[in-house]
Amino acid sequence: MIYQECAQLEAGVTFFIPGVGEQNIKFFIIASCTDKPAQSLLTNMVSHNANYSCAKCFTEAPCPLTKLKYYSFGELILFDSLHTLYLGVFKKFCSLIFSKSKTDRQQKWSLYNKINSIDQGLSSVKIPTTTSRRFRTIKHIARFKANEFRSLMHHGSTVLLQAKLPKYRRHFALLLAAVTIASKDIIDNYDIILVKELLHQYVKDWQKIFGLRHMSSNIHSLLHIHESIQFLGPLYMYSAFNFEG
Secondary structure (H helix, E strand, O other), X not given: OHHHHHHHHHHOEEEEEOOOEEEEEOOOOOOEOOOHHHHHHHHOOOOOOOOXXXXXXXXXXXXXXXXXXXXXXXXXXXXXXXHHHHHHHHHHHHHHHXXXXXXXXXXXXXXXXXXXXXXXXXXXXXXXXXXXXOOOOHHHHHHOOHHHHHHHHHHOHHHHHHHOOHHHHHHHHHHHHHHHHHOOOOOOHHHHHHHHHHHHHHHHHHHHHHOHHXXXXXXXXXXXXXXXXXXXXXXXXXXXXXXXX
């Protein structure tokens, strides 16, 4: 169904333009940016938590969309910062370090016992007027919206970094630096290489710190951010934030 609709758009749609007359205008799909479930549906692949679920690393079978003129499977699937980064990677990170479970609270990376001091620190942070949401208490982290996670990551990062031990502070800084660079208005080849190196190290260290059981599809997807910014520029250019209510 999706392929058929896209093929019809490529064939063209006739519009009447005042002063010009009827014109056949063609539309071409050059990239896609979706959450993981929609990506599986769009590409006719298995679910994101199954084997061979990364469209950029493994393709076990043909995809109908490759019949489209400009659609290259895998290459043109972009990294979605809303679902994959803020509601994916960063939410997972926060759910671990602020976890109530006894096992997690005993880990050296846990910040559960520092929630009150972190809330106090966040209350003194001045955020830009362009940010729609102020910080809620970390005790409600499970109910945070994507914009709140984005604000916490970028505007509250200093408070989080100060609360962490040096070893884990460096790990979080890798992600923060990479995302900041990937969100610049102008990105050069050096930036792309740097983002790739920073995130490869972040993913590698993630497994050492949190264990293999927490190596999710979203964590793996960080390895492909540099490909998206190389193809279509900074992350905000194709973010699903623009389509959120």
